[in-house]
Structures are given as structure tokens and as C-alpha cells.
Amino acid sequence: MKIRLGAGGCGLGSLTGAKAEKRQVLLSILDDTGLAALLPGQTLIGDKSYYGRDFEAALSQAGLHLLRPARQGEPARPGAQFFRPLRQTIESVNDTLKGQLDLERHGGHPQPG
Numbered sequence: 001m002k003i004r005l006g007a008g009g010c011g012l013g014s015l016t017g018a019k020a021e022k023r024q025v026l027l028s029i030l031d032d033t034g035l036a037a038l039l040p041g042q043t044l045i046g047d048k049s050y051y052g053r054d055f056e057a058a059l060s061q062a063g064l065h066l067l068r069p070a071r072q073g074e075p076a077r078p079g080a081q082f083f084r085p086l087r088q089t090i091e092s093v094n095d096t097l098k099g100q101l102d103l104e105r106h107g108g109h110p111q112p113g
Helices: 020-033 053-061 080-101
Strands: 043-045 065-067
Touching: 020 053, 053 065
Parallel strands: 043 065
Antiparallel strands: none
């Protein structure tokens, strides 16, 4: 299923502000690549800036579920119990990958002399 941007699409006129660009980029990527159609029913994990009735409706229409923390003043959202263990795992993987790319600890041996 295609996600259309612009007038008459998913109502992005209501997605304003600096964080709206992140949501528009995600919808554009999903639309341009057709990723949502490849594996319908997938869950996207995002931060608090991925919000909005129109945005979530567009993801739902594409067959995607959004897992994000509740914003201030919002009731608790389903899946909130997964954020702490997921973040710990993601940070661990990122730290490992950064360590592998570190030039000072590359694991190579200097040539003598």
C-alpha cells in the first residue's frame, strides 16, 4: 500500500514544527521504497517525536504498528514495558560497533622500527 504525501494524502498539513520533518521523512522512505508492503504487520520503534493522529493513521493504513513512549499528558501506551530492555540492547550493540571502528584500538600491529 502506498503512503501519499502532500495535499489530500495523509493530512500532513497538521504535522508542523521541527519534529514534523522526521515524520515526513519516514513516510517518504516508506512510500518510495515500498518497505511497508514487503512485510506488513511490522512494528516500528520510535521516540516521542513520532506522534500525531494523521501520522499514526498513515502507518496503520500501511499495515505498520508504531511503538513509542507516551508524551507528557498522554495515557500510557501499549508496549511501554519493552523500552528499557530494548534501549539497553541497542546501546550495547552501538557501543560494540563503535569499538570495532575505533582507529586507536583497531587490533593491528605496528611495524617494527
